[in-house]
Amino acid sequence: MSPVTIQHDCAREGAIALTPIACKVLSVSQETADVKAFRIQALDGTKPFECRPGQTAMLSVIPYGECMFCVSAQGQDYLEFTVKEVGYVTEKLHALSPGDTVGLRGPYGNWFPTEELKGKDVLFVGGGIGLAPLRSLLTYLLDHREDYGRIDLVYSGSTPDDLIFLDDITNVWPQLPDVHCHVSIYKPCEGWEGEVCYTAPFLEQLKLSQDNRVVVLCGGPSLFRTCREMLVGLGFAEEDIITTLEMKMKCGIGKCGRCNIGSLYICLDGPVFTLAELNKIPGSLH
Amino acid sequence: MSTLTKDQLPQLLAALSESATVYVPAEIDGISKFAPYGSAGTGEPRFDLVNTMLPPKDLLFPQSEKMYRYGIDAEGQPFINSICESTDVVLFGIRPCDVRSIECMDDVFLTKGFADENYQARRQHLLTVAIGCTAPAETCFCDSMGLSPVQAPAADILLNETADGRAWQITAQTEKGQQALAAAGFSADSSESTAAEVSCSLKVNTQGLAAKLDAMYDHPLWEQTARKCLTCGTCTYVCPTCHCFDISQENRMREGTRFRSWDSCMFFAYTEMAGNHNPRADKMPRVRQRFLHKLCFFEQRYGKTLCVGCGRCVEKCPVALDITVLIDQLNAAEPVQPAGEGE
Numbered sequence: 066m067s068p069v070t071i072q073h074d075c076a077r078e079g080a081i082a083l084t085p086i087a088c089k090v091l092s093v094s095q096e097t098a099d100v101k102a103f104r105i106q107a108l109d110g111t112k113p114f115e116c117r118p119g120q121t122a123m124l125s126v127i128p129y130g131e132c133m134f135c136v137s138a139q140g141q142d143y144l145e146f147t148v149k150e151v152g153y154v155t156e157k158l159h160a161l162s163p164g165d166t167v168g169l170r171g172p173y174g175n176w177f178p179t180e181e182l183k184g185k186d187v188l189f190v191g192g193g194i195g196l197a198p199l200r201s202l203l204t205y206l207l208d209h210r211e212d213y214g215r216i217d218l219v220y221s222g223s224t225p226d227d228l229i230f231l232d233d234i235t236n237v238w239p240q241l242p243d244v245h246c247h248v249s250i251y252k253p254c255e256g257w258e259g260e261v262c263y264t265a266p267f268l269e270q271l272k273l274s275q276d277n278r279v280v281v282l283c284g285g286p287s288l289f290r291t292c293r294e295m296l297v298g299l300g301f302a303e304e305d306i307i308t309t310l311e312m313k314m315k316c317g318i319g320k321c322g323r324c325n326i327g328s329l330y331i332c333l334d335g336p337v338f339t340l341a342e343l344n345k346i347p348g349s350l351h
Numbered sequence: 352m353s354t355l356t357k358d359q360l361p362q363l364l365a366a367l368s369e370s371a372t373v374y375v376p377a378e379i380d381g382i383s384k385f386a387p388y389g390s391a392g393t394g395e396p397r398f399d400l401v402n403t404m405l406p407p408k409d410l411l412f413p414q415s416e417k418m419y420r421y422g423i424d425a426e427g428q429p430f431i432n433s434i435c436e437s438t439d440v441v442l443f444g445i446r447p448c449d450v451r452s453i454e455c456m457d458d459v460f461l462t463k464g465f466a467d468e469n470y471q472a473r474r475q476h477l478l479t480v481a482i483g484c485t486a487p488a489e490t491c492f493c494d495s496m497g498l499s500p501v502q503a504p505a506a507d508i509l510l511n512e513t514a515d516g517r518a519w520q521i522t523a524q525t526e527k528g529q530q531a532l533a534a535a536g537f538s539a540d541s542s543e544s545t546a547a548e549v550s551c552s553l554k555v556n557t558q559g560l561a562a563k564l565d566a567m568y569d570h571p572l573w574e575q576t577a578r579k580c581l582t583c584g585t586c587t588y589v590c591p592t593c594h595c596f597d598i599s600q601e602n603r604m605r606e607g608t609r610f611r612s613w614d615s616c617m618f619f620a621y622t623e624m625a626g627n628h629n630p631r632a633d634k635m636p637r638v639r640q641r642f643l644h645k646l647c648f649f650e651q652r653y654g655k656t657l658c659v660g661c662g663r664c665v666e667k668c669p670v671a672l673d674i675t676v677l678i679d680q681l682n683a684a685e686p687v688q689p690a691g692e693g694e
Contacts (some may be wrong), residue, residue: 073384077464084419087429108429127421127429128600128607131626151624166429168421244452286628315598318465321614322595323622325644333464347568348636348644 068304068336069182069279071342075175075335081114082318088113090161091143096229099150103144103156105169109178112142113169118179118201119309119337122128122146122171123317128346129157131168133332137197138204144169147197147229156305173317175337177202177281177307179209185279186214190292192264192284193222196229198309198336199283214243221249221288223266225257247271249334265291268299275301282308290350293340303341309337310349353511353540354518364388364396364443366535366597371439371478376400385410385442398444401488402661406591407442407449411456411473414668415612415643418469418598422474422606424457434608437472441531443480447503448493448661450481452591454505458653459594478531481506482519483546490662492553498660501546511546520544545546554679557646557656564647566686567640575636576677579670584615586664587641592657616640642677 068230091104104122107113116122116136124146125131132154137147161167179202187206191199199218206213218238222228238244243253249260249267253274262266280301282292289308294307312324312331319333327346329335343349355363363560367373368388375396384405421431423592453474459691460470483501484491493500501511507528510519523529523539532539536610585592597614600607617637622627631637649657658674 080465082465083467084433085431087421087431128602130596130600155625168431195464311624312630313622315596315611317356318467319463320459320465320467320594320596321598321611322644325615325640325648328648347565348630 067298068302068306068341071175071178071307071339073175074331079114080172081170083170083316085123085131085170086113088167088201091166092163092166093161094133095228096147099159100147100229101150102137102145102147102229103158103161104140104145105167106107106143108166110142112139113144114172115259116172117143117176118205119174119176119198120172120201121174121317121332121336122169123173123314124148124158124292125168125170126154126157126161127168130154132158133173133317135198135201135309135336136172137200147149147194147195147200151293155336171317174335175331177205177337179205182206182224182279183212184214185277187200187216188273188278189218189220190268190280190282190296191220192220192288193227195284196220197286199281202281203238207244210242214277215297216244216319217271218244218245218246219249219264219268219271221233221251221267223251223263224254225250226292241341244341264288264289265295265308268292268295273290275299278305282306297340303344304339306340308338308340310338310343352545353515353521353538355521355537356518359537360396363535363537365579366537367441367531368529369439369477370534371476373441373443374407376403376444385445388443389612396444398482401486401491402446402448402486402663404473404663404667405589406452406661407445408452408456408591408594410440411453411477412460412594412596414614416469417608417610420608433468435468435472437469437476439476439478440473441478441480444482445479445503445506446484446661447481447498447500448491448496448659449591450479450506451493451496451655451659452499452661453477453479455592455649455653455655455657455659456594456657462653478508478527479503479506480508480528482512483509483511483544484549485512487549487551488662488666490553490665491551491660492555492662493660494551495553495555495557495675496641496656496658497557497662500551502544509544511544514547520546523680524591529663551660553662553675555675556682557678560678560681561647561650561656563665563686564643564681565651567681568610568643570684570687572680572684573639574635576642576680577635578670580617580634580638580672581670582617582619582637583669584617585667585669587615587617588613589663589667590660591663592645593660605607608670615643642674644652646678646681 138145324331373388374385460467480501
């Protein structure tokens with residue numbers, strides 16, 4: 066199997082630089098106690114801009130501030146953002162209702178290698194809010210189902226209440242041909258009949274072969290470390306383990322400096338990298 | 352050889368001032384910087400200052416700059432309107448190191464997929480008149496960073512003092528420079544300036560430095576260097592190439608303005624994310640980031656070193672954390688890179 070190569074010097078024609086466009090909240094869905102998914106639409110009812118799975122955009126909660134999020138899914142006339150309430154701007158964002166105005170600029174960064182994944186099996190590994198960036202690619206693969214092989218999702222959270230898109234994971238996706246969702250929680254919980262296991266050992270148990278299979282991994286620092294070590298131990302090549310990085314971002318267009326690692330800017334050259342690439346970038350795995 | 356005698360200088364400055372704001376080196380309240388020629392407080396241009404204390408970067412990249420206005424209009428409709436203000440500016444008397452710093456900022460703000468509109472507008476309206484240095488300061492080391500004290504290839508116009516010290520050889524290096532001089536009624540050479548080479552006394556060896564640093568991320572020297580740093584950010588403030596910025600907003604009633612302002616990689620909050628995660632929470636990674644960015648990462652990305660050897664940080668650092676001393680130490684260090692990822 067030829068290793069996956071990810072494009073980093075991406076074309077940016079048409080992307081919005083620093084001044085956002087006014088958009089509106091189309092719908093809000095409460096995913097967990099502190100996670101909401103927002104569908105955002107341009108004021109004229111169209112999709113704000115085209116973007117590819119894995120790309121990011123700067124969502125502006127007027128007048129409080131703006132933050133960079135991955136586009137977690139998209140439809141004909143909207144972009145979806147899945148946001149955990151962790152700070153000032155996300156708290157203000159969570160207070161929004163359908164019809165409210167927001168600012169939006171993007172799309173930024175590179176994307177998952179959808180062309181190169183054609184014909185391959187894809188294993189998604191994520192925890193908690195880490196499903197948001199995975200979801201952009203997963204929904205894309207589902208929309209182009211015939212181009213891709215078997216799809217596995219290994220997803221976990223501390224408790225059942227920390228699992229986002231629970232309906233998709235338990236009811237919708239498992240009904241689709243050759244889509245397998247493996248869900249676990251970390252802490253035993255009354256009423257939970259599924260797996261209670263950390264993600265890395267869960268991966269080991271599943272015994273998925275690395276033949277013709279690419280892994281897309283996204284989660285917090287500890288999940289990311291343990292799972293990448295497990296995957297490498299299971300025989301997956303570092304070139305076949307894809308992930309997304311995050312850093313504080315302000316401009317999104319490679320100027321303001323703060324998401325710099327090595328000679329790269331995560332907002333421009335990332336966020337999508339293979340583990341093989343990260344091993345060569347000083348500081349990226351710290 | 353076309354010359355501009357020092358007696359003719361006011362005439363040239365007056366002519367350039369007719370269509371642009373001309374900034375000249377000045378000392379105001381003990382702080383030297385570029386200030387508008389002819390305005391109260393600026394006084395006579397101070398071409399005797401080798402380097403101004405503050406670099407001229409704020410003329411292209413203001414310390415604080417409005418980016419756009421937003422709000423709800425009278426009809427109740429949301430609006431977001433860009434603010435992009437620029438006027439013709441002449442930067443007169445800029446030194447070769449600072450000219451180079453503009454080239455570095457051009458790389459950042461104008462290349463790699465996105466052109467920054469505000470910077471671009473200011474840049475297009477800028478004319479640079481450089482003056483070669485005859486007596487570099489003790490802290491100057493531009494010729495160690497691949498520059499020359501008497502050459503500034505990216506400047507529109509270059510002035511180099513003639514042997515008798517009474518005039519400057521005047522060279523128009525771009526079409527823009529040529530046109531500006533023609534409009535002001537002055538002629539200029541178009542070939543390279545023939546000034547005799549000048550040498551800085553402070554020397555560092557940067558041969559192969561970026562490549563060596565690429566393997567020194569985990570070197571103990573960073574911890575040692577960071578120990579005395581106060582993370583005050585003075586180095587980034589006076590640096591002509593430091594360009595990091597923050598974006599923030601100011602709100603009043605139903606309207607607000609989003610603006611950017613200088614920021615510094617020396618500060619804790621620079622990389623602090625919501626949820627309190629901070630990849631550079633400690634001083635050492637911040638100090639390492641600044642020097643690696645200057646001497647290694649920028650070179651890998653843009654093919655230039657992000658230090659121009661102006662010596663401002665050397666002079667202003669309150670604890671004498673001297674980049675030239677650090678470069679010597681880096682050159683002398685054994686390139687140890689621990690095995691593994693250092694987790």
